[in-house]
Amino acid sequence: MKKTKVLILGFGTVGRGVCEALAGGGDFEIAGIANSKGSVANASALSSGELARLASSPKGLADCPAFKSFDSKNDSVWMCENSDYDVLVELTPTNLVEAQPSLSHMQAALSRGKSVVTANKGPIALHYYELKALAGENNAMLRFEATVGGAIPVFSASRGLVADEIISINGILNGTTNYILSRMESEKMPFAIALKEAQELGYAERDPTNDVEGGDAAAKITILANAAMDLHVHFKDVKKTGISRVTPELIEFALQEKKRVKLIASAFRDEHGVARAEVAPKLVPFENPLASISGTLNAITLECALAGPLTFAGKGAGKNPTASAVLNDLAEIGNVLEKTRK
Amino acid sequence: MKIILEVLLKDVPGQLMQALSALDEASCNVQSIVHFRERKNKNNEVPVQILLETASGKQVEKLKATLEERKIAIGSIGEVKTTQSATVGIAGHLVRTKSVERIINELDATGVNVSDIKVTMPAAESESSALVTIEAESAEKIGQATILLRQICLEKNLLLVEAL
Numbered sequence: 001m002k003k004t005k006v007l008i009l010g011f012g013t014v015g016r017g018v019c020e021a022l023a024g025g026g027d028f029e030i031a032g033i034a035n036s037k038g039s040v041a042n043a044s045a046l047s048s049g050e051l052a053r054l055a056s057s058p059k060g061l062a063d064c065p066a067f068k069s070f071d072s073k074n075d076s077v078w079m080c081e082n083s084d085y086d087v088l089v090e091l092t093p094t095n096l097v098e099a100q101p102s103l104s105h106m107q108a109a110l111s112r113g114k115s116v117v118t119a120n121k122g123p124i125a126l127h128y129y130e131l132k133a134l135a136g137e138n139n140a141m142l143r144f145e146a147t148v149g150g151a152i153p154v155f156s157a158s159r160g161l162v163a164d165e166i167i168s169i170n171g172i173l174n175g176t177t178n179y180i181l182s183r184m185e186s187e188k189m190p191f192a193i194a195l196k197e198a199q200e201l202g203y204a205e206r207d208p209t210n211d212v213e214g215g216d217a218a219a220k221i222t223i224l225a226n227a228a229m230d231l232h233v234h235f236k237d238v239k240k241t242g243i244s245r246v247t248p249e250l251i252e253f254a255l256q257e258k259k260r261v262k263l264i265a266s267a268f269r270d271e272h273g274v275a276r277a278e279v280a281p282k283l284v285p286f287e288n289p290l291a292s293i294s295g296t297l298n299a300i301t302l303e304c305a306l307a308g309p310l311t312f313a314g315k316g317a318g319k320n321p322t323a324s325a326v327l328n329d330l331a332e333i334g335n336v337l338e339k340t341r342k
Numbered sequence: 343m344k345i346i347l348e349v350l351l352k353d354v355p356g357q358l359m360q361a362l363s364a365l366d367e368a369s370c371n372v373q374s375i376v377h378f379r380e381r382k383n384k385n386n387e388v389p390v391q392i393l394l395e396t397a398s399g400k401q402v403e404k405l406k407a408t409l410e411e412r413k414i415a416i417g418s419i420g421e422v423k424t425t426q427s428a429t430v431g432i433a434g435h436l437v438r439t440k441s442v443e444r445i446i447n448e449l450d451a452t453g454v455n456v457s458d459i460k461v462t463m464p465a466a467e468s469e470s471s472a473l474v475t476i477e478a479e480s481a482e483k484i485g486q487a488t489i490l491l492r493q494i495c496l497e498k499n500l501l502l503v504e505a506l
Contacts (some may be wrong), residue, residue, distance in 0.1 A: 170506060245469075247469065250431045250471040250503065253471060254431060283506065288506060290506070
């Protein structure tokens, strides 16, 4: 049986996790690996032991004797345009402004009819419809399960709801803010102290703005709104209210009324039929499953026309949960490619 | 306004038509009719409950007069009060900006009642937190009140935490 050749771009925590899992053999073969500095072009020549060693090496990819530094920053795009592979696994660091270099990598792969799996929010939040069209024109697949809710298979579930309609989505999509709100509730601590604790534990970044002011959740709800509901929402139009002004007193008042304060990302059509997406702290009644999601967990409720509410919960970040989502996407594409080869 | 009317109708043909024509004359919109045959009294009268909508109290008076003219006995008549409620959280300088009074007064002016309000200010000059429960006769009014609360909070730089 011919193996599916995978080109992995990005060798951070998730890239290493994926590499480690694929090194074990199976239906996949790693055709190439690259990070921002350089690449190992002929990775299929590496033994599984060597791949596993690289995945846990502090020096990373540069620790491989076959590692070759890039001459120019466009070399990674060149790899996507010219290497021999079937699926691009795009895991490079990116942002929510230009979404580069990830966007160029994906465009280069999809233009050649190569399918793409990514955990990168930037390109999907900013250019979903463009990438979807490019994939369609070139008979390629685009999968991005890991971009929202970590290991939660929400896009897979939404694709499965073919005979039903998703009317609205509400979710706890940012583990950092959910951790902070949970600690503010359990310890009655002010926001600033809970944030500091989250930073010390590595749950919050040194500059926590994107998490606490709702930017990260806004990107995720944009992806959900477009990919699961086809709402044509623009990331820049998502109304964001963060949690930095939530007080422990307000949380305590809410508890007395059997409600919890949660940062909720929502996508829906308003009473005039206009597509909306927003992120804001909300009072969630205890009987709503989202109220019981504590710590860094994520949860998503799909409100369906026939099925009613379907709630999924799970780890929203981390090496293994994210790798799980990436590998499931990869397996799905691998199955399709396998059938096409027959 | 919604009115629930109970009339006592003789259990003979044509009685309901008479009652309904009185409702029509008073321009009332009938929403439902329920016969309570099990409560038929010794005078062979069946209580019939009619849920109707009228634009004003004047129409109700006219309806009563018309029913009396036609000798249709009124068992009871009264307005149906429906209550919708919502709870929101607010944080910020509620006290310094005198926002509590403003919220109560402005909501009151739109027919929305602030049924409960809890406010705390942990220290002098610090930001305060409040939990506000509002009540109104319809979900539409609650929606309008929420829009008003959003405006006030935006203007006064307060955080509004709405219900999911």
